[in-house]
Amino acid sequence: MDDNLREYYKALYFTDFNSSPHDYGYSGKLSGAMYAIGEIKDAVPIIHGSAGCGFHYKYVCRRGYLPAYNAQCTELEEEDIIFGGEEKLRAAIIKTVEKYSPSMIAVIPATSVDMTYAEVDSVIKSLSNTMSCKIIAVNSEKFSHVDKRNRGRAIEDSIKNWDGSCRKNTFEFSKGCGFSEAMTAIVENLMTGQEPREKSVNICGFAWGAGGSAIVDGMARELKALDIEVNAFIPNCTTQELITAPRAALNIVTRRIPWARRMKELYGTEYFQAGTFENYRGISGIERLYLEISLALGIGKPASQSLVNRKNQIYRELGEVREYFDKFTFALVSSDYRGLPYYIEEYEREYGIRLKYVCVRMKEEDMVFDGISKETKELLMKNIRLALLNSGSKAQLLQETTEEELLAVSGAVDFVLGDQIPDFPVHAHKFLRGTGKVIPMDMAGYGNMIKGFASIIRKKSGPDWQNRDEAFCLPEYYSGVENLNLKGSRKMWEELWLQRRYGT
Amino acid sequence: MSLCKSCKLFGAYRAAVSITDSAVLIHSTIGCNWGTSTFHNTSKLMDIRQCSSVIYEEDIVYGGRRTLEKALREVCDNYDSSVVFVLTGCVAEIMEDDIEGIIRDTNCNKDIKIIKSAGFKGDMLSGMEDAMRLLADNMKPAAPKKNSINLIGLFSDDFKIDADLKAVRKLLGRQIQINCVMPYDSYEKIQEAPGACLNVVFSGFEPVGAYMQERFGTPYIVAEYPYGIGNSKKFCKAIYDALNIKSHFSLDALERITLERLEHAFDYVKKFYGMPAAVVGDGVRAASLKAFLESELGLNVEVFLNSFHDTKNRDFDKEIELSNSIMIFGSSFERGWADRYNIPLIRYTYPVFDSISIGNKNYAGFSGVINLVEDMVNSIMTMEYRRSGMYG
DSSP: OOSSOHHHHHHHHHHSSOOGGGGTOOOOTHHHHHHHHHHSTTEEEEEESOHHHHHHTTSOGGGTTSOOTTOEEOOOOHHHHHHOOHHHHHHHHHHHHHHHOOSEEEEEEOHHHHTTTTHHHHHHHHHHTTOSSEEEEOOOSSSSSSOTTHHHHHHHHHHHTBOSSSBOOOOOOOSOOHHHHHHHHHHHHTOOOOOOOTTEEEEEOSOOOTTHHHHHHHHHHHHHHTTOEEEEEESSSOHHHHHTGGGSSEEEESSOOHHHHHHHHHHOOEEEEOOOGGGGOHHHHHHHHHHHHHHHTTOHHHHHHHHHHHHHHHHHHHHHHHHHHTTSOEEEEESOTTTHHHHHHIIIIIIOOOEEEEEEOOOHHHHHHTTOOHHHHHHHHHHHHHHHHHTTOOOEEEESOOHHHHHHHHHTSSEEEESSSOSSOOOTTTEEEOSTTOOOSSHHHHHHHHHHHHHHHHHHTSHHHHTOTTOOOHHHHHTTOOOHHHHHHHHHHHHHHHHHHTTO | OOSTTOOHHHHHHHHHHHSTTEEEEEESOHHHHHHHHHHHHTTOTTOOOEEEOOOOHHHHHHOSHHHHHHHHHHHHHHOOOSEEEEEEOHHHHHHTOOHHHHHHHHTOSSOEEEEEOOGGGOOHHHHHHHHHHHHHHTOOOOOOEEEEEEEEEEOTTSTTHHHHHHHHHHHHOTTSEEEEEEESSOHHHHHTGGGEEEEEEETTOHHHHHHHHHHHOOOEEEEOOOOHHHHHHHHHHHHHHHHTOOOSSOHHHHHHHHHHHHGGGHHHHHHTTTOEEEEEEOTTTHHHHHHIIIIISOOEEEEEEETTTTTTTOOHHHHHHHSOOOOEEEOGGGHHHHHHHTOOEEEOSSOOOSSOOOSSOOOSHHHHHHHHHHHHHHHHHTOOOOTTOSOO
């Protein structure tokens, strides 16, 4: 592996550059299914619906930089909705086989077909007997989208299940996720029973967060160091590799569980729910992750010693850097109320940074949007205090800080650690973007991240930065972004979304 | 070679060819002509005013007099130029022909200037300086015109130079007259350069400013290239202050318009914060661009190179390799690094030979901020990356 974080930054910037549309709406569930099928190297998705669905779902939300160029569409018209679109589906499948010779075709129904599904199975059944190409249909478990309460539930779960040093995984997305539907179709209609190989895993390539592709690459390296084979990244592989995916002894998944559970039912493949990277922050978090995976594979003991050795080695390598951090004073300012307990632990324990202030910036509108109740908010504050206590931090905790207070805080420390960009006018030479978004899940990568952070501090505390008397304050750039329509659109979305959330 | 240090001949050539009504005769072997024209012509295909004397083996043996005489006569006959620059390359200078004598004897009816510019005698910056000193030697003393300035250190083959100059004129407003852009102007205008009351010298060309002050008494200030909002304001303020005049218009209005436009990309701009990058470029531009990227967009410039100064004893290949940089700002030569690490390259400094800049898409001034941000965002959005799938 390189001694730098370039691949992490590339994954972060090149794959997740445009995320703001999510503030104003979510993609339909076809998007998740399109992602799953679009990632299969030799498969072609056919959207069974009207031309508009075929047009816009070629853009795959999860990987906006890479559309599903070959995606096909049955382009249903009014009469097809009334009399059935069987012939169009049949013709689309035949044409797709002729044109692309794919190993697999997945028929993904649009919402109009969800209402009149009957013809899909019969068409697939009749054509499957005549061609070598595998054809599967993605069944819709629910209409339109995943359960609207998921986001709030996931957040509450992450707050409630934080036990003082890590989070216990209990949350899983419920029915209606397009990705899960597509994966379940693959499990049920494509995979076949295999003799499982010891010390072999599948990694589910989905929803590992911003920069996830590099994070997962790091995981593969870490697993290799433990002599664990990655059988396949699923669904990011070939059709044949999907067919034989049950060769793995364990599936490593994030939060979309139903398909993994179905795979266990059908083929006996166990699964390990990693949740998100937040559960395993820091070198010790990474150690815990691979120990848990090793235990699930029945090789906990040998893996444990290897992990301890490597952990100690990384800590030794970081000794000098951690001493260097001691020369400076820091304030942690965050509006990421869910992440704060993790950040406190991470900075204090892993970086060896002594925080002087921790400032919580919980915006009421975000709380409402995320469905955080007053009780959960109180629990969160309790978690933050517990994190401070557990990590031995002497930081002063400031809640709902005003801009004036934040300016005073930034004046009293050498550096302000934030989420992404400051939302108060702190000068650029004082502000350090937090590492919340780039979290390698391999020890070497994580060590490099801390070293990289030290080099930023070294530079910003040097004469080139310190002698800049007019470093720009970033908020000045965006002070005007209080556009009425923008706010209105966000509010509309929140309200309509919330309305669905509570089923009213 | 990835750094644009180059040689004295390139510097002299760039100054000579920047004079819009000059002709350039490169007394050298043909490669010098080819290389200089390649980097000059990319965005100016109609602006070819140069030729080579085509020094050959027999010239090495018998001397280059005949070849140079013939070339000079051809140049005088074939170009409609106010001045002819004869640049001597390495071979010509090793031969030690009496260039001045040959020119005198040829008796051409053109104003012919010689610039001794053997590549082994110095770098590109030294060639530029020599050429501009020669130009200063041929200037005509004049009474300074009120509120007029010369801009010194801008060349016709700088990337985006025409669009940037337009933006600079707009930035300075009508109160300030640009007397001449040196050396990118007509020969007549350059000769009239002492008619300005202030020389605005871009970083790297301080010796030229000092020389003109010594010869004509014209005071000078050293300016950073106006990349970004902060540097654009600083640039204006420095000039207005030096001229002791008060601006009739508010830069705040321009700033506001810029920020309003940037709002359309506000979420992308925010994402630039902390992005690791490398900046490589000429002394006129590199430091200013770095300041803009760091102070206004929050990028983390991990590797920085001012090609006028910083090239000795540094292994930039290694520095870039070890860095986290995922965007490079530089010349076409930096494409090698961009390709190697599969990261975007933003071209802004000489030489650029794999893109053209013929429109009004400036990088300088307030509107330049918008264009730069736009190109940065687009370079990420259109990046070749994991084309066969996201994971695995």
